[in-house]
Amino acid sequence: MNRLEATAASVFMKDAALFVPSGTMGNLCAVLALAGGRVGPLEAILGDESHILHYEVGGLSAVAGLSSRAVPTQADGSLALDNISAAVREDDVHYPRTAMVCLENSHNRRGGRVLSAEYCDDVGALCKERGLALHIDGARIFNAAARLGVPPARLAAAADTVSVCLSKGLGAPVGSVLVGSHGLIAAARRFRKMLGGGMRQAGVIAAPGLLALTENSAPEQLARDHRLAASLALALAAVPGLSIEHKVETNIVYASVGSAFQGSSSELCEKLKSGGVLAGAYGTEQVRFVVHRQVPDDAVERVTGALAT
Numbered sequence: 001m002n003r004l005e006a007t008a009a010s011v012f013m014k015d016a017a018l019f020v021p022s023g024t025m026g027n028l029c030a031v032l033a034l035a036g037g038r039v040g041p042l043e044a045i046l047g048d049e050s051h052i053l054h055y056e057v058g059g060l061s062a063v064a065g066l067s068s069r070a071v072p073t074q075a076d077g078s079l080a081l082d083n084i085s086a087a088v089r090e091d092d093v094h095y096p097r098t099a100m101v102c103l104e105n106s107h108n109r110r111g112g113r114v115l116s117a118e119y120c121d122d123v124g125a126l127c128k129e130r131g132l133a134l135h136i137d138g139a140r141i142f143n144a145a146a147r148l149g150v151p152p153a154r155l156a157a158a159a160d161t162v163s164v165c166l167s168k169g170l171g172a173p174v175g176s177v178l179v180g181s182h183g184l185i186a187a188a189r190r191f192r193k194m195l196g197g198g199m200r201q202a203g204v205i206a207a208p209g210l211l212a213l214t215e216n217s218a219p220e221q222l223a224r225d226h227r228l229a230a231s232l233a234l235a236l237a238a239v240p241g242l243s244i245e246h247k248v249e250t251n252i253v254y255a256s257v258g259s260a261f262q263g264s265s266s267e268l269c270e271k272l273k274s275g276g277v278l279a280g281a282y283g284t285e286q287v288r289f290v291v292h293r294q295v296p297d298d299a300v301e302r303v304t305g306a307l308a309t
Contacts (some may be wrong), residue, residue, distance in 0.1 A: 001206040003103040007213055008177040010161060013153040018178045018192060019206060023139045025197050026163030026178040027052055027102075027250020033180070033187035034100050034160060035064060042066045044273035045087045047073035049109040051137055052102055063195070067096050069216050077107030078115055081122060085137075100133040105142045106147075106154060111246025111254050112160045112229075114144040117154045124158025134158060139165040139176075140234075143250040146222035160184060169222060169251055171293045172214035175205055177213075181241040216293060225251040229291040231300045236289075239307055242268075245286065253289040254282065 001019060003270040008017035019109025035042050044060060046052055048070040051061060068309040071083040079101075089095040101123060102253045105115040120136070136159040138144075138152075156162045161180040166172035178188055192198055199205070223254050226249070233248040246251065261267035265281035272279045272287075281290040291299070 004210045004213065005177065006297060007210060008164065009179055010079065011152060011270045012156045012164070012179045013212065014162075014179040015182045015292060016180065017031060017308070018147075018165075018185050018188050019202070019209065020176050020178055021174060021199075022032045023137070023165045024056045024059070025192065025195055025281065026196065027056060027135070027137050028063060028165060029065045029188040029197075030161040030178055030180070031060060031066060031100070031102075032082055032191040033184045034048040034135060035066060036187050039097060040065065041096040042099040043069050044100050045069045045079075045084055045088065045132075046072060046102040047077075047104065047107075048049075048078050050071035050104050050108070051108050051139065051277055052104075053103045054109065066099065069098070070178055072109065072176075073107070073120050075110065075113070075140050076115075077104065077110040077121075078119055079103065079115035081126060084123065084126060085130075086280050086296070088132070091265040094245045098130070098132060100135055100160075102135045103138060103159075104137040104139075104254070106250050108139070110141065110250030111248060112140065112250035113246065114147045114249050115155070116148060117150055117157070120155055121158045127158075133160045135160060136162045138162045140250065143169050143226070146219040147226060147235045147250050149219070152217075155235050161188075166212045168204045168290070169225060169292045171216045172208045172212035173205075175212070177209070208281050220253070222306065223292060225291040225293065228295065228299060229253050229289070232289060232291070235300050235304050239304075250292040253291075255285070255287045257285050272303065273308045275309045276307045277303055284289040 002164045089098045106112045166175045213262040229251045233244045235254045236255045
C-alpha cells in the first residue's frame with residue numbers, strides 16, 4: 001500500500017497520495033481536507049451535471065457541511081470561467097464563504113468529454129487569484145490524458161487535490177487514490193478513518209491497484225479503448241431510432257433510444273441481452289456504454305449483431 005501511494009504521488013507529481021475504497025470517498029475526503037481551517041459556513045462551486053452533485057448522496061453538505069453553488073456545465077464538460085467568477089461570493093454576512101471549485105475530468109454526464117490542460121490552468125489561476133482551492137474529480141483522468149497526449153500530471157498541475165479511480169478503465173477490482181500536498185493528504189487520511197475507509201490488511205487490494213497504475217494506464221491501451229468507443233458510436237448511430245447524445249472523445253458512449261425500442265432504454269438492454277450483450281439502462285431513455293480493457297476487439301460486431309437479431 002505504501003508503494004501504491006508513493007507511485008501515485010510520483011505519477012501526478014504531488015507530495016503524497018492516499019488510497020480510498022471509492023472515488024466518492026476520495027472526493028469527500030478532498031473536500032473535507034480543503035475546507036479545514038477555513039472560517040465557515042462554506043460553499044463549493046461545481047457543475048450542475050457533476051458526479052459530486054448527482055451521485056454522491058449529498059455528502060458535500062451532509063458530511064462536509066458545505067453548500068453547493070452549481071453553475072451550468074458546458075457541452076464539453078467545462079465550467080465557463082465567467083460563470084465561476086460570478087459564483088464566487090462577496091464577503092457578506094448573508095452568504096456562505098466560497099471555499100473551492102470542483103471540476104470533473106473526463107466528464108461522465110457529458111459523455112466522457114475532456115478538459116484541456118490549458119483550461120485547468122486557467123481555472124487554477126482564477127482560484128489562486130480569488131483565494132480558493134481547486135479539486136479535480138479525475139475518475140478517468142488517465143483517459144483524458146491519453147486523449148490529449150499529455151502526462152496525467154499535466155492535467156493535475158493546477159489542482160490542490162485530484163481523485164483518481166484505479167478501477168473503471170484501468171481495470172483494478174476496487175479503489176481510488178487521492179493526491180495532493182503532504183498537509184492535505186495527512187488531513188484526508190484522518191477523514192478517511194472517520195468515514196470508515198481505513199483498512200489494515202489492504203495490500204491484497206493495493207497490488208492490483210499498483211498494476212492498474214503502472215501498466216494498465218498505458219496511453220496506447222486507453223487509446224485503443226477510445227477508438228473502439230468511437231466505432232461503437234458510429235455503429236449505434238446507424239441503427240434506426242437511436243442517436244448518440246454527446247461527442248465521443250474517450251471511452252464513454254451514450255445512446256438515446258428516441259422512438260426505437262418503444263422509447264425505452266430497458267427495452268434496448270433486453271434486446272442486447274437476448275443477443276449475448278449485457279448493458280445497463282441510464283435513466284429511461286439512454287443506455288451508457290463504457291469501453292475498458294476487458295471489452296474485446298470485436299465488441300462493435302457483437303453489439304450490432306445482437307441488435308440485428
